[in-house]
Amino acid sequence: MRKGTVGGMVIGVVLIAAIVLGYMCMQRVPAGYVGVVYEMSGGVDGEVLTQGWHIVSPTKDVTLYSTGIEQSYLTSENKGDSENDESFNIPTSDGKTVKVNLEFSYRFNPDRVTDTFIQFKGRSGEEVKNSFIKPKIMAWTQEISATYPVTDIFGDKRTEINNRLDTYLKEKFEPYGIVIDTVNFTDISVDGETAAAIQKKVTAQQELELANVQSQTAKVQAEKDKQVAIIGAEKEKETASIQAEQAKIKAQGDANAKKIASDAEAEANKKIAGSLTPELIEKIKYEKWNGELPQVQGDTMPIVSVGSK
Numbered sequence: 001m002r003k004g005t006v007g008g009m010v011i012g013v014v015l016i017a018a019i020v021l022g023y024m025c026m027q028r029v030p031a032g033y034v035g036v037v038y039e040m041s042g043g044v045d046g047e048v049l050t051q052g053w054h055i056v057s058p059t060k061d062v063t064l065y066s067t068g069i070e071q072s073y074l075t076s077e078n079k080g081d082s083e084n085d086e087s088f089n090i091p092t093s094d095g096k097t098v099k100v101n102l103e104f105s106y107r108f109n110p111d112r113v114t115d116t117f118i119q120f121k122g123r124s125g126e127e128v129k130n131s132f133i134k135p136k137i138m139a140w141t142q143e144i145s146a147t148y149p150v151t152d153i154f155g156d157k158r159t160e161i162n163n164r165l166d167t168y169l170k171e172k173f174e175p176y177g178i179v180i181d182t183v184n185f186t187d188i189s190v191d192g193e194t195a196a197a198i199q200k201k202v203t204a205q206q207e208l209e210l211a212n213v214q215s216q217t218a219k220v221q222a223e224k225d226k227q228v229a230i231i232g233a234e235k236e237k238e239t240a241s242i243q244a245e246q247a248k249i250k251a252q253g254d255a256n257a258k259k260i261a262s263d264a265e266a267e268a269n270k271k272i273a274g275s276l277t278p279e280l281i282e283k284i285k286y287e288k289w290n291g292e293l294p295q296v297q298g299d300t301m302p303i304v305s306v307g308s309k
Contacts, residue, residue: 028053032068033125034110036117037061048113063117065108065125069181074134075101082130087187088138090145090153096194098153101187102141104169104180106133112177119176133178140172141165154188161185 027049029035035049038061049062076087087101108116108125120128144165145153153161162185169180 027062029062029064033064033066034108034113035062035064036113038063038117038122048110061122063122063124065110065113065116065128067107067110067113069105069107070125070129071103071105072129072134073101073103074137075103075186077101086134088141090142092145092150092153093147094149096150096190098145098150099189100141100185102137102183103186104137104183106173106181107179109177109179116177128178132176133173136172137169137183140169144168150190150194154190154194158185158188 027035029049029051031051033051037047037049072081074086074088076085087099089097089099091097106129116128120132123131144161148157148161152158162183166180166183169183173180
């Protein structure tokens with residue numbers, strides 16, 4: 001074999017080895033993830049890889065953590081990220097047990113993934129979810145539910161409990177560099193006896209609310225009737241006052257009219273009396289005399305008759 005041929009083969013082998021080694025050193029970080037670099041001889045060196053391709057020494061290992069929102073489920077339905085039934089029971093303050101299905105979304109804090117890596121001893125984000133996040137969500141949900149009676153969890157306070165759980169889980173996971181974005185109950189179920197008791201309470205509450213509405217309506221109507229009565233009484237009083245004033249004005253007017261008429265009559269009589277002279281009186285007597293003389297009759301005096309018919 002020629003020397004040149006051997007040299008070419010060696011070069012080819014070296015190139016192939018370099019390509020294989022280079023391929024082995026390439027590490028891809030998917031979109032929405034970061035990679036924590038761990039060196040087998042020195043541990044975590046603080047290097048965090050962002051999305052894309054990176055050349056990493058074969059003596060180093062890269063652990064991925066999702067910094068984008070991941071959706072996960074604890075449910076009996078066949079839509080979760082596990083084929084198993086992961087629904088779970090939660091206790092209530094009145095000693096009942098409620099079965100719930102729950103969905104949540106989470107992500108890892110990119111500024112703290114190195115700490116997360118150390119806390120969970122190099123486990124990946126997926127392993128942390130299954131071995132820590134899901135069990136803790138179950139446990140901490142039970143802590144919240146134990147402060148409520150079953151009628152509240154299954155009934156009208158479900159939204160309040162959900163909001164309180166959301167806040168509680170955010171606080172509990174924060175020290176681990178895990179961010180809980182949302183958490184929601186997707187289904188809550190109870191046994192038949194408990195369901196009947198809840199329905200009874202709901203019915204009683206509805207009846208109480210209806211009674212309160214009717215009571216308030218009656219109060220409003222009574223107040224309205226009272227105001228109408230007050231307004232009516234005030235109007236009647238005002239009308240009576242007006243009528244009394246009108247009567248007073250009319251009486252005063254009638255009195256004034258009578259006084260004016262009386263004064264006028266007196267004045268006329270005064271004028272007439274002033275115009276009656278003795279001669280005028282005699283003239284009037286003469287005009288009214290019928291030509292007969294008066295006749296006088298008495299017990300002791302003789303009858304005197306003057307004139308004849």
